[in-house]
Amino acid sequence: MPILMMSAGGLMVVAAIWDVFSRRIPNLLPVIIALLYFVSAGAIGDWASIPWHLLCGLGVLVVGIFIFALGWLGGGDVKLLAALALWAGPDQLLLLLLMTCLAGGALALAFVLPVLILRKPALSGLIDWFFVKVLKQPAPMLQTVRSMGLQLPYGVAIAIAGAVVFYQYFKVL
Secondary structure: OHHHHHHHHHHHHHHHHHHHHHOOOOOHHHHHHHHHHHHHHHHHOOHHHHHHHHHHHHHHHHHHHHHHHOOOOOHHHHHHHHHHHHHHHHHHHHHHHHHHHHHHHHHHHHHHHHHHHHOOHHHHHHHHHHHHHHOOOOOHHHHHHHHHOOOOOOHHHHHHHHHHHHHHHHHHO
């Protein structure tokens, strides 16, 4: 049912926005996204594929727990990715993981470049001067990176990958 998938997509966007502002994803969001998959699969009578989708979700969750233990990904990110892996299933799982990596790389570049600029005093001074003198406000990205450190909201990358998977589903319809 497309309405349930759109609801899951909306919750996925809420999770990404929440991650941007708080660097946390509430547990309830991935749980509801996962439950929406089961309701959707049950509503369309796709009982045969549920075990395969469940295996994909659990596999991503188990591997994600190890990645979380290494400190490479947050717990909410792992749960969100596992919930979206339920939706992706075996047909779209590779696409979900590949797009998560690509979007994560772009996200990392967007966060690392300001840090690299900050390490070059002449360049960061020039950017600060331009914002303060010309635009009459402090440079927002440089100020944000200075105050927050380098903690990526990886839920954004996961949500982008989930959107690509959902788009593939709608393209098939």
